[in-house]
Amino acid sequence: MTRLRIAEQAAQTLQAMVAKRGLQAGDRLPAERQLAAQLGISRGSLREAIRLLDSRGLLRSHPGGGTYVAQPADEGGAAAGPAADPMLALFRQNPEYRFDVLEVRHALEGSAAFYAALRSTDEDRARIVEAHRAMVATPGHEDPVKAAQADAAFHLAIVEASHNLVLLHVMENLFALLSTSISHNLGQLYALPRVQGPLATQHQGLLTAILDGQPEQARRAAQEHLTFVEEALKRMDEEEARKLRSMRRLTV
Structure with a gap:
C-alpha cells in the first residue's frame, strides 16, 4: 500500500475520530507521536493526512504549534480559513x-x-x-x-x-x-x-x-x-x- 493511500485512509480515520470525540472548533489534537501511535501509522503518513484535512478546511496545522479543529463554515457555507x-x-x-x-x-x-x-x-x-x-x-x-x-x-x-x-x-x-x-x-x-x-x-x-x-x-x-x-x-x-x-x- 502506497503512502498516499495510507494518508487518505488515515485522513478518514482522523476525521471520524474528531467526530466521535466531539471535538469542537479550536480544540487541539493530541501530539503527533501519540496520534500516529493511536492510528498505527508513521508520523510521515500522519503529516500527509493532516495536510489533506487542512486543505479541505477541516483542520488547521501550525508548524511548532500543534494541530487544531478548524472553525465551522461561515453563513455563506464556505469553510473558514485561507484555504477556501x-x-x-x-x-x-x-x-x-x-x-x-x-x-x-x-x-x-x-x-x-x-x-x-x-x-x-x-x-x-x-x-x-x-x-x-x-x-x-x-x-x-x-x-x-x-x-x-x-x-x-x-x-x-x-x-x-x-x-x-x-x-x-x-x-x-x-x-x-x-x-x-x-x-x-x-x-x-x-x-x-x-x-x-x-x-x-x-x-x-x-x-x-x-x-x-x-x-x-x-x-x-x-x-x-x-x-x-x-x-x-x-x-x-x-x-x-x-x-x-x-x-x-x-x-x-
Whole structure:
C-alpha cells in the first residue's frame, strides 16, 4: 500500500475520530507521536493526512504549534480559513474567472491523467470506473448540482490515481472552487443537446486511455476535453451577448 493511500485512509480515520470525540472548533489534537501511535501509522503518513484535512478546511496545522479543529463554515457555507475564502469569493463575484479555473485544470489534469495511466493500481482503476458510472447515471440536464459533484468526483479520482501527493494536495485545495466551476459549466452545457454527446464521448475516451495504460493518450484526452468545454462556454457567451444586443435594439 502506497503512502498516499495510507494518508487518505488515515485522513478518514482522523476525521471520524474528531467526530466521535466531539471535538469542537479550536480544540487541539493530541501530539503527533501519540496520534500516529493511536492510528498505527508513521508520523510521515500522519503529516500527509493532516495536510489533506487542512486543505479541505477541516483542520488547521501550525508548524511548532500543534494541530487544531478548524472553525465551522461561515453563513455563506464556505469553510473558514485561507484555504477556501479568497479564491472562492473572487470566483463568486465574477463568473468569468471560470476560464482561469479551466486554464489551471489544463495544466494539472493533463499531467494527472498521464500519471494515472502510468501508475494506477487495480484499486485506483476500479474507483475511477465507479466514479464514471455514477457520473453517467446523473444526467446534468436533470440535476446540474448532482451532476457537477459526480463530474468532480470522476476527475478527482483520476488525480488521486496519479499517486502524486503534491498534485492531489493542490487539487484538494481547489476543490471548492473546482466544484463551483464545474457546476456553473455543466449547468449551462448540459442544457444544450448538441454538447451532451461529445462530453460523454470525451469522458469515455479519457477513462479508456487510463484503463489501457496509455499515458500520452490520457493526457491528450483530458486536454481535449477541457478545450471543448472552454470553447463551448465561449460560444454560449457570444450567443448570449448577441441576444442581449438584439433585445436592446428592439427596445430602443
